[in-house]
Amino acid sequence: MDASPSIISLPSLKELSFGGCNVGVLKRFVNLTSVTALVIEDVAGLTWLSHGFTSSLIKLEMKSCKELMYLWQDRDVIRDLTCLKSLVVQDCPGLVSLAAGEEDTELPVKLETIRVWSCDNLEKLPSKMHALSSLRDLTIKCPKLVSFPETGIPTSVITLRITECKMLQSLPIIGGLSSHPEEPSSSSSSRNNHVDMMSRLQVLTISGCDSLPASPFSEGGFLPATLRELHIMNCRGVESLAEINVDRLQSLQEIDISNCEKLRSLPQDLHTLSHLTSLQLWECPTLELECFPPLPPSISKLHLWGCPKIKALPDQLHRLTCLRDLKISGCESITRFPDGGLPPQLQKLTVYKCGNMKQPVREWLTPLLTSLEWLLIDGSSMGGVREEEDLLLPLPSSLLRLQICGMDNMERLSSSLPPSLRILWISGCPKLRELPPDGLPPSLETLRIDGPSIMKERCMEGTGCYWPLIREIPFVWV
Known part of the structure; x- marks a missing residue:
């Protein structure tokens, strides 16, 4: 953009997106009182937002602003953000806090979505985050974040994603330390009951958090009864999930655990989860x-x-x-x-x-x-x-897709293929030379043969001896 000093007044503008410039361009914009969506990307020299086009702002995205230290320095700017619902801060490595003097600074009260992504130097989140009673979606990806605020996160959060927080040592508390601030020593049981009554959390994703303790859900690391999906991925330090109290998780529908290389135990009494529909365990070599x-x-x-x-x-x-x-x-x-x-x-x-x-x-x-x-x-x-040289399988007649691979010695596919079959995929069968004696079903829509094999030569377009038999198949890869 042209960096000339002329003033730009756009009082009726609803959406503004700009980038690849310096902070002087931003200062040229005045009278932007109607802007509802603002995207600022790669603006050199921008350390915080001090501009006054905030009264109607609903969506704010800050991306790749390398010198951004915090979003706001002036509390009056935050108080003016009365309509802000969505905040995204992404790839801003200089960010150290969302607001200057954040210990006693509140965030815009109507925020529903906060996404802080790849902000490599952010070490803490605002202590008053728990007061955001409209917050529904919280995503944090900050490798230097050690802990969430002691005051916790709002009970209104429905989806919580914590990813690549490699220094994180504990999971957040939902709804604060106790049900009443004057009762800091309230028991774990009463605290759990309070969270169950108030929490709306349904989806929890924890990924790439290598510093979590071996048993991250013990010692108060409880889960609310509202939880429907639990995803734990790429957490190198996690060894045990046996401490998860499934008796309280009767709404749980999905458990997805992957790439936890030290995991040795699962939650107990899985059979009591009467709504569980999906269990996925991927790459857990010590389980x-x-x-x-x-x-x-x-x-x-x-x-x-x-x-x-x-x-x-x-x-x-x-x-x-x-x-x-x-x-x-x-x-x-x-x-x-x-x-x-x-x-x-x-x-x-x-x-x-x-x-x-x-x-x-x-x-x-x-x-x-x-x-x-x-x-x-x-x-x-x-x-x-x-x-065996012949592959004779008892194939069900309902089969639509068949993939056969790694049959080193198989020469003939002797099974009669089901009349309903639509996809046949053969790979890693170097000696395969013959199709079933009764041919391929007319229902077949896709034939794919990967890897070196005699069959590939026999199915080559125009020259293969099987080509006249397969030419009517809509999709053929050999």
């Missing part, structure tokens, strides 16, 4: 389970990925009548499915890189799976079938 804890009948998704020390699946798996999506990958200690097999209503099944599976595939992949639509299976998980 050792001799017997998988029972799951509630409500579970519809179970994903175990990269958990080599899990030795068994839940007993009575076939009685989980809501289970639709089962994924087992990188679980080398699992040798067989539980007695009773798989639930007949299963729709998606992945069995991949389970190299010690001893149970023959014909015992668990049966025609009784009349609802199965997606199947991914590899040679290491098939109980010796990978050594």
Whole structure:
């Protein structure tokens, strides 16, 4: 933008976005009393906002302002922000606080969303954040943040995301230290009850917080009864989740734990979570389970990925009548499915890189799976079938998508493919040379063959001997 000293008066302007300039450009704007949305990006020399176009402002975004130290220095500016609902501060490495003298400075009272993202030098948050009774969505990504304010975060928060706060040593308290300020020594039990009555928190995501203690939910690190989703990811120090009191979490629907390399225990009594629909455990290499804890009948998704020390699946798996999506990958200690097999209503099944599976595939992949639509299976998980030249699978007639991979010795796909099949994906089968004797079903919409194989040559457009048989398929990748 032109940096000439002319004044710009735009009294009717509703939205303003500018950047790639110096702070002198900002000072040229006057009479912006109608602006409701303001985006300031990459403005050199800007250390705080002192401009007076705040009375109608609803949305404020500050991005990539490298010299920004705090948002406001003048309390009068904050008091004028009577309509501000959304505040985003992103990639501002010089930011040390949201407001100068923040210990006794209040934030705009109508804020509903606060997102402070990649502000590398921010070490603390405003102590009066707990007073923001309209706050619904709070996202913090600040690697030097050690703790949340002792006064806690508002009970009005519905979604809380804490990510890449690598110095964070404790989780925030919801609603303050006690139900009444004059009772600082109130018991943990009464404090929990107070939070349960007041809290609205439904989604909690904790990611990349490496300094959290081994048991982050002990010693007052409680969760409110309103919680529906719990996501814990990439937290290197977390070892135990057994301290989570699931008796109080009867609204919990999703548990997602991933890349916690020291995790050794799960919450106890998972089967009592009557609304739990999804449990995902990804890349937890030290999580050792001799017997998988029972799951509630409500579970519809179970994903175990990269958990080599899990030795068994839940007993009575076939009685989980809501289970639709089962994924087992990188679980080398699992040798067989539980007695009773798989639930007949299963729709998606992945069995991949389970190299010690001893149970023959014909015992668990049966025609009784009349609802199965997606199947991914590899040679290491098939109980010796990978050594055979012919692959003869009992494929359910309901199958829509079939992915076969890592069959080193398979030469012929001898199974009759279901008439409903739409996608066939073959990868890592170097010796495969023949399609099923009765051909491909007319329903097939996608055929994909990855990796070197004789079959790729036979399916090449124009020259392959199978080309006349597959040319009518809408999507072919070979």
